[in-house]
Amino acid sequence: MKNPITVVPWNGHKAAASFTFDDAYESHVTNLAPLLDSLGVKATCFLTGDSYYFNHNIEKFRAMAANGLEMGNHTETHPKLTQLSDADRKREILGYKEYLKKNMPGLPFNVFGTPYCDNNEEVQKIIGQEHYISRDCRGYGRITWEKEPNWLSMDSKAWQRSLNTVEEFCQIARDTNDAGEWIIYMNHGVDLDKNNDYSIDPEDLKAIIQQAIDLDMWIAPFGTVGAYHRASFALQHASVSENEDSYKIRWKFPHAKMPKSIPIRIALDFDGTIEQQDKELSPNEDGSYTIEFGKRELDVLK
Numbered sequence: 001m002k003n004p005i006t007v008v009p010w011n012g013h014k015a016a017a018s019f020t021f022d023d024a025y026e027s028h029v030t031n032l033a034p035l036l037d038s039l040g041v042k043a044t045c046f047l048t049g050d051s052y053y054f055n056h057n058i059e060k061f062r063a064m065a066a067n068g069l070e071m072g073n074h075t076e077t078h079p080k081l082t083q084l085s086d087a088d089r090k091r092e093i094l095g096y097k098e099y100l101k102k103n104m105p106g107l108p109f110n111v112f113g114t115p116y117c118d119n120n121e122e123v124q125k126i127i128g129q130e131h132y133i134s135r136d137c138r139g140y141g142r143i144t145w146e147k148e149p150n151w152l153s154m155d156s157k158a159w160q161r162s163l164n165t166v167e168e169f170c171q172i173a174r175d176t177n178d179a180g181e182w183i184i185y186m187n188h189g190v191d192l193d194k195n196n197d198y199s200i201d202p203e204d205l206k207a208i209i210q211q212a213i214d215l216d217m218w219i220a221p222f223g224t225v226g227a228y229h230r231a232s233f234a235l236q237h238a239s240v241s242e243n244e245d246s247y248k249i250r251w252k253f254p255h256a257k258m259p260k261s262i263p264i265r266i267a268l269d270f271d272g273t274i275e276q277q278d279k280e281l282s283p284n285e286d287g288s289y290t291i292e293f294g295k296r297e298l299d300v301l302k
């Protein structure tokens with residue numbers, strides 16, 4: 001049975017960009033958070049107990065989360081996970097998630113970032129028990145819409161002062177936009193410390209984010225874009241049954257730890273109406289509909 005709905009890529013934008021920041025630096029509180037606020041953009045922070053600053057300032061990261069930034073799990077001691085025993089991996093990945101949930105109540109901690117992007121199937125098996133998506137950094141950081149990626153080994157593009165330039169990272173945004181893809185940027189500190197090869201000047205970061213804004217990319221946290229993208233594959237593989245005057249479409253959650261609510265833009269093949277749980281949806285300005293993936297079914301009335 002042909003599925004009469006298709007998911008609109010990247011929430012109605014031509015392309016998407018996610019900015020991720022690792023290791024819970026003080027500069028995330030002092031420089032990054034105000035910069036993101038001034039630009040009206042939300043990003044992802046990957047937290048680790050390896051940060052002395054984080055361990056003593058958890059409330060400051062709680063405040064950033066309350067302001068809409070995504071908080072992800074980046075392990076307790078920032079080890080190379082492939083080199084640990086299974087028991088130690090579980091402590092670093094699952095144990096630290098428990099710690100984060102306890103100390104930052106109300107947050108799901110269902111997204112993960114691998115320290116040093118060190119990852120393999122054994123590691124993914126454990127990450128996947130409690131996280132629906134995980135970020136590595138082995139290549140160009142660009143994700144295509146059509147091909148389903150390995151959700152537990154998502155590529156990203158890492159910034160290094162000695163290797164990268166603002167112009168290069170702006171060009172990556174333009175290329176990603178032209179290709180209709182999703183770019184995942186990886187950063188560490190946001191400061192002027194020239195001795196830290198992995199930190200980025202706030203003005204440089206601002207210029208890169210501004211480029212993504214000017215391109216009208218969908219700029220959203222890693223887990224937000226990831227959930228939308230992952231849900232799109234579930235909708236593609238939904239079960240469709242046709243009655244005389246309607247279609248019933250049902251789907252499953254592809255991972256138990258995905259957000260309970262994922263708004264998804266869909267397009268309809270023909271001129272019909274869409275209902276979810278007997279409530280008719282009104283179309284968006286562009287003719288698409290925003291459905292709630294969490295409801296697991298919808299009806300299309302012919």
Ligand SMILES: [Zn+2]
Pocket residue numbers: 022023074078114115116
């Ligand atoms: Zn790290």
